[in-house]
Amino acid sequence: MSELVVTGLYKSFGTTVVLTGIDLTVPSGSLAAVLGPSGCGKTTLLRIVAGFERADGGRVELAGCTVSGPSVDVAPERRRIGIVPQEGALFPHLSVGRNVGYGLSRGTRRSSGRVAEVLDLVGLRGYAERMPHELSGGQQQRVAVARALAPRPSLILLDEPFSALDTGLRAEVRADVCTALRADGATAVLVTHDQEEAMSTADLVAVMRAGRMVQAASPRALYLGPADLGVASFVGDTVLLEGTLSGGRALTALGSLAVRDPVPAGGAVRVVLRPEQLVLSANGDGVPARVREQVFFGHDALVHLELGDGALVTARSLDCAWALPGLDVRLRVRGEVTCFTR
Ligand SMILES: Nc1ncnc2c1ncn2[C@@H]1O[C@H](COP(=O)(O)OP(=O)(O)O)[C@@H](O)[C@H]1O
Numbered sequence: 001m002s003e004l005v006v007t008g009l010y011k012s013f014g015t016t017v018v019l020t021g022i023d024l025t026v027p028s029g030s031l032a033a034v035l036g037p038s039g040c041g042k043t044t045l046l047r048i049v050a051g052f053e054r055a056d057g058g059r060v061e062l063a064g065c066t067v068s069g070p071s072v073d074v075a076p077e078r079r080r081i082g083i084v085p086q087e088g089a090l091f092p093h094l095s096v097g098r099n100v101g102y103g104l105s106r107g108t109r110r111s112s113g114r115v116a117e118v119l120d121l122v123g124l125r126g127y128a129e130r131m132p133h134e135l136s137g138g139q140q141q142r143v144a145v146a147r148a149l150a151p152r153p154s155l156i157l158l159d160e161p162f163s164a165l166d167t168g169l170r171a172e173v174r175a176d177v178c179t180a181l182r183a184d185g186a187t188a189v190l191v192t193h194d195q196e197e198a199m200s201t202a203d204l205v206a207v208m209r210a211g212r213m214v215q216a217a218s219p220r221a222l223y224l225g226p227a228d229l230g231v232a233s234f235v236g237d238t239v240l241l242e243g244t245l246s247g248g249r250a251l252t253a254l255g256s257l258a259v260r261d262p263v264p265a266g267g268a269v270r271v272v273l274r275p276e277q278l279v280l281s282a283n284g285d286g287v288p289a290r291v292r293e294q295v296f297f298g299h300d301a302l303v304h305l306e307l308g309d310g311a312l313v314t315a316r317s318l319d320c321a322w323a324l325p326g327l328d329v330r331l332r333v334r335g336e337v338t339c340f341t342r
Protein backbone atom coordinates (compact mmCIF):
# COMPACT_ATOMS: atom_id res chain seq x y z
CA MET A 1 0.00 0.00 0.00
CA SER A 2 1.55 3.29 -1.01
CA GLU A 3 -1.35 5.65 -1.38
CA LEU A 4 -0.48 9.36 -1.29
CA VAL A 5 -2.88 11.59 0.64
CA VAL A 6 -2.32 15.34 0.74
CA THR A 7 -4.71 17.36 2.88
CA GLY A 8 -5.08 21.10 3.32
CA LEU A 9 -1.58 22.14 2.26
CA TYR A 10 -0.74 25.82 2.63
CA LYS A 11 2.52 27.45 1.59
CA SER A 12 3.72 31.05 1.29
CA PHE A 13 7.12 32.46 0.39
CA GLY A 14 7.26 35.76 2.29
CA THR A 15 4.10 37.58 1.31
CA THR A 16 3.52 35.43 -1.81
CA VAL A 17 0.83 32.85 -1.17
CA VAL A 18 1.67 29.85 -3.36
CA LEU A 19 -0.56 26.99 -2.17
CA THR A 20 -4.02 27.42 -0.66
CA GLY A 21 -5.61 24.35 0.92
CA ILE A 22 -4.40 21.72 -1.55
CA ASP A 23 -6.09 18.29 -1.27
CA LEU A 24 -4.98 15.35 -3.42
CA THR A 25 -5.39 11.59 -3.09
CA VAL A 26 -3.47 9.27 -5.38
CA PRO A 27 -4.49 5.61 -4.94
CA SER A 28 -1.76 3.00 -4.69
CA GLY A 29 -0.49 1.90 -8.10
CA SER A 30 -2.10 4.74 -10.03
CA LEU A 31 -0.69 7.60 -12.07
CA ALA A 32 -1.96 11.09 -11.28
CA ALA A 33 -1.22 14.18 -13.36
CA VAL A 34 -1.12 17.57 -11.67
CA LEU A 35 -2.09 19.95 -14.46
CA GLY A 36 -1.87 23.72 -14.34
CA PRO A 37 -0.31 26.76 -15.99
CA SER A 38 3.25 27.82 -15.22
CA GLY A 39 3.54 29.48 -11.81
CA CYS A 40 0.40 27.91 -10.27
CA GLY A 41 2.41 26.03 -7.61
CA LYS A 42 2.93 22.54 -9.08
CA THR A 43 6.66 22.28 -8.33
CA THR A 44 6.15 23.68 -4.83
CA LEU A 45 3.55 20.96 -4.18
CA LEU A 46 5.98 18.27 -5.38
CA ARG A 47 8.82 19.68 -3.29
CA ILE A 48 6.65 19.58 -0.16
CA VAL A 49 5.62 15.97 -0.90
CA ALA A 50 9.31 15.08 -1.43
CA GLY A 51 10.29 16.81 1.83
CA PHE A 52 12.53 19.47 0.23
CA GLU A 53 10.21 22.23 1.41
CA ARG A 54 8.07 22.57 4.57
CA ALA A 55 4.40 23.46 4.32
CA ASP A 56 2.92 26.19 6.52
CA GLY A 57 -0.09 23.99 7.17
CA GLY A 58 -1.61 20.68 6.16
CA ARG A 59 -0.42 17.11 5.96
CA VAL A 60 1.23 14.63 3.60
CA GLU A 61 0.63 10.92 4.21
CA LEU A 62 2.38 8.15 2.34
CA ALA A 63 1.39 4.50 2.68
CA GLY A 64 -0.66 5.39 5.75
CA CYS A 65 2.15 7.26 7.57
CA THR A 66 2.34 11.01 8.03
CA VAL A 67 5.60 12.28 6.48
CA SER A 68 4.79 16.02 6.69
CA GLY A 69 2.49 17.51 9.29
CA PRO A 70 2.23 20.04 12.09
CA SER A 71 4.81 18.19 14.23
CA VAL A 72 6.23 15.74 11.70
CA ASP A 73 8.89 16.28 9.04
CA VAL A 74 10.42 13.05 7.78
CA ALA A 75 13.75 13.67 5.99
CA PRO A 76 13.55 13.40 2.17
CA GLU A 77 15.90 10.39 2.01
CA ARG A 78 13.70 8.50 4.47
CA ARG A 79 10.46 9.01 2.50
CA ARG A 80 11.24 6.37 -0.13
CA ILE A 81 10.30 8.72 -2.96
CA GLY A 82 11.86 8.57 -6.44
CA ILE A 83 12.23 11.83 -8.34
CA VAL A 84 12.50 12.46 -12.07
CA PRO A 85 13.36 16.10 -12.78
CA GLN A 86 12.93 18.04 -16.01
CA GLU A 87 16.36 17.25 -17.46
CA GLY A 88 20.04 16.87 -16.71
CA ALA A 89 19.51 14.52 -13.81
CA LEU A 90 22.15 11.90 -14.61
CA PHE A 91 25.65 11.75 -13.15
CA PRO A 92 27.72 12.46 -16.28
CA HIS A 93 30.76 10.46 -15.08
CA LEU A 94 28.80 7.26 -14.30
CA SER A 95 27.65 4.68 -16.82
CA VAL A 96 23.92 4.16 -17.40
CA GLY A 97 24.02 1.02 -15.25
CA ARG A 98 25.75 2.80 -12.38
CA ASN A 99 23.37 5.75 -12.62
CA VAL A 100 20.41 3.37 -12.39
CA GLY A 101 21.97 1.39 -9.55
CA TYR A 102 22.92 4.50 -7.58
CA GLY A 103 20.11 4.23 -5.04
CA LEU A 104 20.53 0.49 -4.48
CA SER A 105 22.63 -1.15 -1.80
CA ARG A 106 25.80 -2.79 -3.12
CA GLY A 107 24.37 -6.25 -2.49
CA THR A 108 21.14 -5.56 -4.34
CA ARG A 109 23.04 -3.98 -7.22
CA ARG A 110 25.17 -7.12 -7.68
CA SER A 111 22.67 -9.86 -7.04
CA SER A 112 19.17 -8.83 -7.99
CA GLY A 113 19.22 -8.04 -11.68
CA ARG A 114 17.07 -5.05 -10.79
CA VAL A 115 19.18 -2.65 -12.88
CA ALA A 116 18.72 -4.78 -15.99
CA GLU A 117 15.03 -5.21 -15.18
CA VAL A 118 14.24 -1.49 -14.99
CA LEU A 119 16.39 -0.70 -18.05
CA ASP A 120 14.35 -3.29 -19.88
CA LEU A 121 11.11 -1.68 -18.62
CA VAL A 122 12.04 1.72 -20.06
CA GLY A 123 13.15 0.22 -23.39
CA LEU A 124 16.94 0.41 -22.87
CA ARG A 125 17.97 -3.22 -22.64
CA GLY A 126 21.70 -3.53 -23.30
CA TYR A 127 22.50 0.14 -22.57
CA ALA A 128 24.06 -0.38 -19.11
CA GLU A 129 27.64 0.25 -20.25
CA ARG A 130 26.89 3.46 -22.18
CA MET A 131 27.77 6.87 -20.80
CA PRO A 132 25.04 9.56 -20.50
CA HIS A 133 26.62 11.76 -23.21
CA GLU A 134 26.22 8.88 -25.67
CA LEU A 135 22.43 9.01 -25.27
CA SER A 136 19.74 11.19 -26.84
CA GLY A 137 17.65 13.47 -24.62
CA GLY A 138 14.78 10.99 -24.70
CA GLN A 139 17.05 8.10 -23.73
CA GLN A 140 18.49 10.15 -20.85
CA GLN A 141 14.99 10.74 -19.49
CA ARG A 142 14.29 7.00 -19.79
CA VAL A 143 17.40 6.36 -17.69
CA ALA A 144 16.24 8.93 -15.12
CA VAL A 145 12.93 7.07 -14.83
CA ALA A 146 14.72 3.70 -14.52
CA ARG A 147 16.90 5.15 -11.77
CA ALA A 148 13.84 6.44 -9.88
CA LEU A 149 12.09 3.05 -10.20
CA ALA A 150 15.09 0.87 -9.26
CA PRO A 151 14.84 0.97 -5.43
CA ARG A 152 11.07 0.30 -5.61
CA PRO A 153 10.08 3.58 -3.95
CA SER A 154 6.66 4.17 -2.40
CA LEU A 155 6.06 7.01 -4.80
CA ILE A 156 7.58 8.48 -7.97
CA LEU A 157 7.40 12.22 -8.63
CA LEU A 158 7.97 13.49 -12.17
CA ASP A 159 8.27 17.26 -12.67
CA GLU A 160 7.61 18.10 -16.34
CA PRO A 161 10.00 15.30 -17.35
CA PHE A 162 9.27 15.45 -21.08
CA SER A 163 9.08 19.20 -21.63
CA ALA A 164 12.64 19.50 -22.99
CA LEU A 165 11.99 16.88 -25.69
CA ASP A 166 10.87 17.58 -29.28
CA THR A 167 7.15 17.18 -29.92
CA GLY A 168 7.43 13.95 -31.92
CA LEU A 169 9.78 12.28 -29.48
CA ARG A 170 7.86 13.51 -26.44
CA ALA A 171 4.72 11.48 -27.19
CA GLU A 172 6.77 8.32 -27.70
CA VAL A 173 8.92 8.71 -24.57
CA ARG A 174 5.98 9.56 -22.33
CA ALA A 175 3.92 6.62 -23.60
CA ASP A 176 6.83 4.24 -22.93
CA VAL A 177 7.54 5.78 -19.51
CA CYS A 178 3.90 5.50 -18.46
CA THR A 179 3.84 1.88 -19.64
CA ALA A 180 6.98 1.24 -17.55
CA LEU A 181 5.47 2.91 -14.46
CA ARG A 182 2.34 0.78 -14.77
CA ALA A 183 4.27 -2.42 -15.45
CA ASP A 184 6.26 -1.84 -12.25
CA GLY A 185 3.09 -1.07 -10.24
CA ALA A 186 4.43 2.36 -9.24
CA THR A 187 2.33 5.07 -7.62
CA ALA A 188 3.29 8.23 -9.49
CA VAL A 189 2.54 11.94 -9.71
CA LEU A 190 3.37 13.63 -13.02
CA VAL A 191 3.41 17.41 -13.06
CA THR A 192 2.69 19.07 -16.39
CA HIS A 193 1.25 22.21 -17.98
CA ASP A 194 0.33 20.22 -21.10
CA GLN A 195 -3.33 19.17 -21.06
CA GLU A 196 -2.86 16.57 -23.79
CA GLU A 197 -0.05 14.97 -21.80
CA ALA A 198 -2.16 14.89 -18.63
CA MET A 199 -5.31 13.62 -20.33
CA SER A 200 -3.59 10.93 -22.41
CA THR A 201 -1.42 9.41 -19.68
CA ALA A 202 -3.03 9.71 -16.25
CA ASP A 203 -5.68 7.75 -14.35
CA LEU A 204 -6.49 10.91 -12.42
CA VAL A 205 -6.00 14.52 -13.53
CA ALA A 206 -5.80 17.15 -10.79
CA VAL A 207 -6.25 20.65 -12.17
CA MET A 208 -4.52 23.48 -10.28
CA ARG A 209 -5.05 27.18 -10.74
CA ALA A 210 -3.33 29.95 -8.76
CA GLY A 211 -2.39 27.70 -5.86
CA ARG A 212 -5.73 25.95 -5.57
CA MET A 213 -6.89 22.49 -6.58
CA VAL A 214 -9.85 23.18 -8.82
CA GLN A 215 -10.93 19.66 -9.76
CA ALA A 216 -9.52 16.14 -9.64
CA ALA A 217 -11.17 13.45 -11.74
CA SER A 218 -10.54 10.86 -14.42
CA PRO A 219 -9.66 12.39 -17.82
CA ARG A 220 -13.07 11.42 -19.18
CA ALA A 221 -15.01 12.85 -16.21
CA LEU A 222 -12.98 16.05 -16.40
CA TYR A 223 -13.60 16.50 -20.11
CA LEU A 224 -17.32 15.74 -19.89
CA GLY A 225 -18.04 17.39 -16.54
CA PRO A 226 -15.66 20.29 -15.95
CA ALA A 227 -16.18 22.07 -12.61
CA ASP A 228 -16.11 25.53 -14.17
CA LEU A 229 -15.50 27.38 -17.44
CA GLY A 230 -11.78 27.64 -16.73
CA VAL A 231 -11.38 23.87 -16.44
CA ALA A 232 -13.62 23.35 -19.47
CA SER A 233 -11.40 25.45 -21.73
CA PHE A 234 -8.12 24.28 -20.15
CA VAL A 235 -8.74 20.60 -20.92
CA GLY A 236 -10.12 20.94 -24.45
CA ASP A 237 -11.85 23.07 -27.07
CA THR A 238 -15.23 24.47 -26.10
CA VAL A 239 -18.38 25.81 -27.69
CA LEU A 240 -19.95 28.47 -25.45
CA LEU A 241 -23.59 29.52 -25.67
CA GLU A 242 -25.94 31.67 -23.65
CA GLY A 243 -28.93 29.74 -22.37
CA THR A 244 -31.93 29.58 -20.08
CA LEU A 245 -32.74 26.55 -17.98
CA SER A 246 -36.27 25.23 -18.16
CA GLY A 247 -37.55 21.84 -17.05
CA GLY A 248 -34.00 20.44 -16.81
CA ARG A 249 -33.13 21.47 -20.38
CA ALA A 250 -31.15 24.42 -21.69
CA LEU A 251 -32.84 26.64 -24.25
CA THR A 252 -30.18 28.02 -26.60
CA ALA A 253 -29.61 29.24 -30.15
CA LEU A 254 -28.93 25.58 -30.97
CA GLY A 255 -32.32 24.50 -29.64
CA SER A 256 -33.40 22.78 -26.42
CA LEU A 257 -30.44 20.76 -25.14
CA ALA A 258 -30.18 17.93 -22.59
CA VAL A 259 -28.20 19.04 -19.50
CA ARG A 260 -25.70 16.81 -17.70
CA ASP A 261 -26.00 16.38 -13.92
CA PRO A 262 -25.72 18.34 -11.76
CA VAL A 263 -28.31 20.66 -13.32
CA PRO A 264 -27.98 24.12 -11.72
CA ALA A 265 -31.01 25.96 -10.36
CA GLY A 266 -33.04 27.65 -13.12
CA GLY A 267 -32.41 30.94 -14.84
CA ALA A 268 -29.72 32.29 -17.14
CA VAL A 269 -26.75 29.94 -17.65
CA ARG A 270 -23.63 29.59 -19.72
CA VAL A 271 -23.79 26.43 -21.77
CA VAL A 272 -20.60 24.50 -22.59
CA LEU A 273 -20.21 21.71 -25.10
CA ARG A 274 -17.41 20.23 -27.20
CA PRO A 275 -16.94 20.90 -30.94
CA GLU A 276 -17.31 17.17 -31.73
CA GLN A 277 -20.84 17.28 -30.27
CA LEU A 278 -21.99 19.51 -33.13
CA VAL A 279 -23.30 17.52 -36.08
CA LEU A 280 -23.34 19.19 -39.49
CA SER A 281 -25.67 18.21 -42.28
CA ALA A 282 -26.51 19.70 -45.66
CA ASN A 283 -30.26 19.74 -45.07
CA GLY A 284 -31.27 17.40 -42.22
CA ASP A 285 -32.47 18.16 -38.68
CA GLY A 286 -31.22 21.09 -36.70
CA VAL A 287 -31.00 24.84 -36.67
CA PRO A 288 -29.77 26.82 -39.68
CA ALA A 289 -26.16 28.00 -39.70
CA ARG A 290 -23.77 29.40 -42.26
CA VAL A 291 -20.21 28.14 -42.74
CA ARG A 292 -17.65 30.90 -42.22
CA GLU A 293 -14.40 28.99 -42.50
CA GLN A 294 -12.96 25.51 -42.42
CA VAL A 295 -9.58 24.54 -40.93
CA PHE A 296 -8.27 21.17 -42.10
CA PHE A 297 -6.01 19.12 -39.79
CA GLY A 298 -5.81 15.85 -41.72
CA HIS A 299 -7.32 13.62 -39.03
CA ASP A 300 -10.31 15.97 -38.80
CA ALA A 301 -11.31 19.56 -39.45
CA LEU A 302 -12.79 22.48 -37.53
CA VAL A 303 -15.74 24.24 -39.17
CA HIS A 304 -16.48 27.76 -37.91
CA LEU A 305 -20.16 28.62 -38.26
CA GLU A 306 -22.48 31.56 -37.63
CA LEU A 307 -25.93 30.98 -36.16
CA GLY A 308 -29.07 32.95 -37.01
CA ASP A 309 -28.57 35.26 -34.00
CA GLY A 310 -24.98 36.01 -35.00
CA ALA A 311 -23.40 33.68 -32.40
CA LEU A 312 -20.22 31.93 -33.58
CA VAL A 313 -19.68 28.22 -32.91
CA THR A 314 -17.10 25.67 -34.00
CA ALA A 315 -17.80 22.07 -35.04
CA ARG A 316 -15.19 19.31 -35.26
CA SER A 317 -15.90 16.88 -38.04
CA LEU A 318 -14.30 13.92 -39.79
CA ASP A 319 -16.35 14.26 -42.93
CA CYS A 320 -17.04 17.85 -43.91
CA ALA A 321 -15.15 18.46 -47.17
CA TRP A 322 -18.51 19.59 -48.57
CA ALA A 323 -19.04 22.30 -45.92
CA LEU A 324 -17.45 25.17 -47.83
CA PRO A 325 -17.44 28.80 -46.67
CA GLY A 326 -20.71 30.59 -47.41
CA LEU A 327 -22.79 27.40 -47.46
CA ASP A 328 -26.03 27.25 -45.47
CA VAL A 329 -26.17 24.08 -43.37
CA ARG A 330 -28.03 22.49 -40.46
CA LEU A 331 -26.53 21.99 -37.05
CA ARG A 332 -27.64 19.80 -34.18
CA VAL A 333 -26.16 18.83 -30.82
CA ARG A 334 -25.32 15.25 -29.92
CA GLY A 335 -25.23 14.25 -26.22
CA GLU A 336 -25.54 16.33 -23.07
CA VAL A 337 -24.20 19.80 -22.34
CA THR A 338 -22.77 21.31 -19.14
CA CYS A 339 -24.34 24.44 -17.65
CA PHE A 340 -22.89 27.01 -15.26
CA THR A 341 -24.94 29.65 -13.47
CA ARG A 342 -24.11 33.10 -14.78
N1 LIG B 1 11.79 29.46 -3.08
C1 LIG B 1 10.89 30.36 -3.51
N2 LIG B 1 10.90 31.63 -3.05
C2 LIG B 1 10.00 32.53 -3.45
N3 LIG B 1 9.01 32.27 -4.34
C3 LIG B 1 8.94 31.04 -4.84
C4 LIG B 1 9.87 30.01 -4.47
N4 LIG B 1 9.53 28.87 -5.14
C5 LIG B 1 8.45 29.19 -5.90
N5 LIG B 1 8.09 30.47 -5.73
C6 LIG B 1 6.94 31.15 -6.37
O1 LIG B 1 5.82 30.32 -6.20
C7 LIG B 1 4.97 30.36 -7.33
C8 LIG B 1 4.73 28.94 -7.82
O2 LIG B 1 5.95 28.41 -8.31
P1 LIG B 1 6.08 26.90 -8.79
O3 LIG B 1 5.65 26.01 -7.67
O4 LIG B 1 7.46 26.73 -9.31
O5 LIG B 1 5.01 26.82 -9.97
P2 LIG B 1 4.91 25.86 -11.23
O6 LIG B 1 5.78 24.66 -10.97
O7 LIG B 1 3.45 25.52 -11.32
O8 LIG B 1 5.36 26.64 -12.41
C9 LIG B 1 5.66 31.25 -8.34
O9 LIG B 1 5.06 32.52 -8.26
C10 LIG B 1 7.08 31.27 -7.88
O10 LIG B 1 7.70 32.47 -8.22
Ligand SMILES: [Mg+2]
Pocket residue numbers: 042043044
Ligand atom coordinates in the same frame (compact mmCIF):
# COMPACT_ATOMS: atom_id res chain seq x y z
MG1 LIG C 1 7.36 23.85 -12.06
